[in-house]
Amino acid sequence: MDYEKLHLNNILNKMENDDYQGYMLTLFTNIEYISNYKPTSFAFCIIKENPIIYTSQMDMEIALKNSTIEIKQFDNFDNMVDDLKKEGIKNLAIEPSLTYNIYEKFRDDFNINSKDYIEKERMIKTPAEIKNITKATEIAQLSLKQLDLLNRNETEDVIAFELVKLMIENGSSGESFDTILTSGSPSSLPHATPQAKQLETPILVDWGSKYKGYCSDNTRTIVYTEKEHEIFDIVKESHDKAIKAIKPGLKCCEIDKIARDVIGEYGYEKNFIHSTGHSLGLDIHETPSFSLKDNTIIEKGMVITVEPGIYLEGEFGVRLEDTISIENKGKIIGNLSLNL
Numbered sequence: 001m002d003y004e005k006l007h008l009n010n011i012l013n014k015m016e017n018d019d020y021q022g023y024m025l026t027l028f029t030n031i032e033y034i035s036n037y038k039p040t041s042f043a044f045c046i047i048k049e050n051p052i053i054y055t056s057q058m059d060m061e062i063a064l065k066n067s068t069i070e071i072k073q074f075d076n077f078d079n080m081v082d083d084l085k086k087e088g089i090k091n092l093a094i095e096p097s098l099t100y101n102i103y104e105k106f107r108d109d110f111n112i113n114s115k116d117y118i119e120k121e122r123m124i125k126t127p128a129e130i131k132n133i134t135k136a137t138e139i140a141q142l143s144l145k146q147l148d149l150l151n152r153n154e155t156e157d158v159i160a161f162e163l164v165k166l167m168i169e170n171g172s173s174g175e176s177f178d179t180i181l182t183s184g185s186p187s188s189l190p191h192a193t194p195q196a197k198q199l200e201t202p203i204l205v206d207w208g209s210k211y212k213g214y215c216s217d218n219t220r221t222i223v224y225t226e227k228e229h230e231i232f233d234i235v236k237e238s239h240d241k242a243i244k245a246i247k248p249g250l251k252c253c254e255i256d257k258i259a260r261d262v263i264g265e266y267g268y269e270k271n272f273i274h275s276t277g278h279s280l281g282l283d284i285h286e287t288p289s290f291s292l293k294d295n296t297i298i299e300k301g302m303v304i305t306v307e308p309g310i311y312l313e314g315e316f317g318v319r320l321e322d323t324i325s326i327e328n329k330g331k332i333i334g335n336l337s338l339n340l
Helices: 002-018 029-037 057-066 075-088 100-106 117-123 127-145 156-167 226-245 254-265
Strands: 022-025 041-046 052-053 070-073 091-094 111-115 180-183 205-206 210-211 219-220 277-279 286-290 303-304 310-313 316-318 322-326 330-332
Touching: 002 022, 002 029, 002 117, 022 029, 022 117, 029 041, 029 091, 029 117, 041 057, 052 322, 057 070, 075 100, 075 303, 091 254, 127 205, 127 219, 127 303, 127 310, 156 180, 156 205, 205 286, 205 316, 210 310, 219 316, 226 254, 226 303, 226 310, 226 316, 226 322, 226 330, 254 303, 277 330
Parallel strands: 022 091, 052 070, 091 111
Antiparallel strands: 022 041, 041 052, 180 205, 205 219, 277 286, 277 303, 303 322, 310 316, 322 330
């Protein structure tokens, strides 16, 4: 199936309903999603009856090779505006993330409003996208097993580097975000960075690989002391109950509440300091999310992480994360045990 064409047609239908003749994209992953071409410099993708991408001279070769959309070399904004006006574009939709300096180039010639057409289109993954996310997850999980973390004597930063190296050797194009490999009291920081120090307890690893542009995301925490085991068991209960509850028709915020309520029952509600999970795909953080304020209805085809955690400042933290493919219920992608 020609998924790029399917995505384009879906967005064009929404634009027509809202009376927009054009929709401008500048985020690299949005352009890649629509055209199979990921810019390396800058590009402006205009979704319209005959979509086009204006790109830099540096990118012309790769764009002409990969893009399923017509490519034109960008020369200046005035010519680009003239082209769009000649096409009869009056109402122009833009990404909510468009920078102000770019918005200024178009505001005097078009009626402009931000629209999340493409973010909503990207919420539902195609079978091909889920296959790539699954492969990325398999690579990441295999690499952690090969790392043999429990028998390493190097420092955190060196071990994190070795994990990324293993993912690349196993077929990944690289890490999907900066690998978090931390231990001891810094594990109470959700986004801790690996340090040049020997491993302490507990050990927390949050890592992911990329495959054909698609991301994976997992977290495991290795615990040792009685207190660490106690916190681990609470987080595991939260993780398992949230995943078991996932099904189409529920709101994302309802899954967050289930995970949060478990931790709250044990008196640690103030120590769960982030949302329960986020979607992923070409970007490591996409919409929707399992969070208190996200009322998005869960649908088949969504891929969302579940990652509850408890963080005890100055002591340690525990987080457990799996990526969930949503069918008739939530299905864990990968087969890595929570207990390493």
